[in-house]
């Protein structure tokens with residue numbers, strides 16, 4: 001695909017588009033990942049400074065692996081915008097966006113614009129480009145297919161992104177709270193004796209076991225998350241997260257969850273919310289991180305949230321908001337992996 005100088009689309013506010021340079025759009029390549037992280041850090045640092053919030057740079061290896069996974073086979077929905085006329089000497093990266101499709105979900109994972117290029121229409125143009133999934137008519141209307149729903153996560157402190165997406169029907173629906181700390185010993189219940197917890201490797205060791213694992217996870221994802229995502233499960237496992245399948249007396253899948261050696265939990269999916277505190281307790285017991293555990297908890301996941309608070313975990317930072325054109329994920333029963341990949 002050739003790089004494509006962007007034409008200025010009309011803006012709802014009637015404000016003029018970028019006046020100095022016409023940005024140059026091209027698909028993100030794996031070699032652009034470092035530059036994307038630079039843009040992300042610059043935008044986040046400036047936002048935090050403006051709001052007098054603490055800021056720390058992205059963990060480059062973790063974010064690099066995540067971006068590599070998201071852009072793999074996804075060039076039509078992963079764009080970088082550069083200043084200049086496309087000639088290498090005049091280029092300067094200004095912004096990037098990555099969206100992914102999973103079944104009926106279109107999800108915006110990243111959209112970041114360098115501070116000096118913000119508020120000039122570039123974020124909207126990258127959003128439209130991702131929405132149009134790389135088709136040449138970037139001003140084509142957003143997908144009307146009733147089966148497709150659009151979603152993303154925003155920082156609750158950021159009215160610009162929240163307002164930008166809401167204009168396309170991607171409206172705030174569920175707060176997502178980051179909780180950190182170490183649970184007080186014995187504060188979370190044990191798994192009931194009727195529930196068996198098995199690490200994925202042990203379920204999936206033999207071929208038949210692998211089928212059992214995949215079927216159990218796919219059913220939980222379909223019913224509770226709203227779509228299947230085998231490539232993401234492969235990514236989490238390859239990335240070293242420990243996956244655990246929880247089964248009932250008839251070997252039926254009741255829940256699954258992941259914990260990373262860093263102490264990060266998620267995603268976690270439970271058919272019955274009453275099982276959530278024990279699943280969390282089991283996952284905490286599987287790794288001993290150097291620092292605190294970290295888990296993203298939707299406000300709707302009341303059982304998980306209250307039990308974690310009582311166990312001693314605390315909220316950190318401002319909440320994120322899950323924004324969507326319609327509700328398809330059962331956040332009472334689902335704790336996401338993060339904000340860029342639910």
Ligand SMILES: CC(C)(COP(=O)(O)OP(=O)(O)OC[C@H]1O[C@@H](n2cnc3c(N)ncnc32)[C@H](O)[C@@H]1OP(=O)(O)O)[C@@H](O)C(=O)NCCC(=O)NCCS
Nearest residue numbers: 011013112113118119120121122123124154155159161163
């Ligand atoms: C958020 C961000 C990606 C938007 O990109 P941008 O190029 O600055 O935004 P644009 O100029 O294309 O569009 C901004 C739109 O936000 C909307 N907006 C801005 N302030 C708003 C407010 N207070 N309420 C509602 N909507 C608002 C408007 O619709 C505006 O478009 P308009 O001027 O045409 O009406 C960019 O500013 C950024 O990277 N910010 C810092 C990092 C960040 O917050 N990223 C998102 C994390 S959730």
